[in-house]
Amino acid sequence: GENVEQHPSTLSVQEGDSAVIKCTYSDSASNYFPWYKQELGKRPQLIIDIRSNVGEKKDQRIAVTLNKTAKHFSLHITETQPEDSAVYFCAARGGGFQKLVFGTGTRLLVSP
């Protein structure tokens, strides 16, 4: 089955800096890669996603890149703000109706 690895497990940046979180997946048939933000005690919220027919997607300060050959995808947050502090999860979904498999999460701390 699908296996997703996520790095780093923690990331501390200064306000205004950029943050990059990386994930790798094992199933070459995976075709959907969402990123979720989870604040303490709250539900995971989808912040951006990318499908396998696209190499990059951007939404304001957030972007995701996908390298299908290397089977890795990354989340880029520019101009970080303290409210970006949270745990971020990547996930991958296999072909057909395969389930979402989540990474282990990255705790991002943005210091003012």
Add this chain to the structure above:
Amino acid sequence: EAEVAQSPRYKITEKSQAVAFWCDPISGHATLYWYRQILGQGPELLVQFQDESVVDDSQLPKDRFSAERLKGVDSTLKIQPAELGDSAMYLCASTLDRGEYEQYFGPGTRLTVT
């Protein structure tokens, strides 16, 4: 904006007791998922429903866990008997249909087994 509802939000139970969680997906969503999230880890799928039918329960510990979605709308996840290792956040999510990608999560039920 419609949201997935879950109750209770918090549950403390003693080991060997029975516990149940309830989920009401977004109206019209045919696919419902139950996840378990252990502290410090990502959510792990326990069971997936398409309408009232189970389509994936490969990771559900069936000796103690059960799930149902009798009318294809709301769903109940039960643990009997609860064990200390069951302490976790139980999340419910839904999508419009199996072919849809974006999953909408509920607020979760935080279970503590003592």
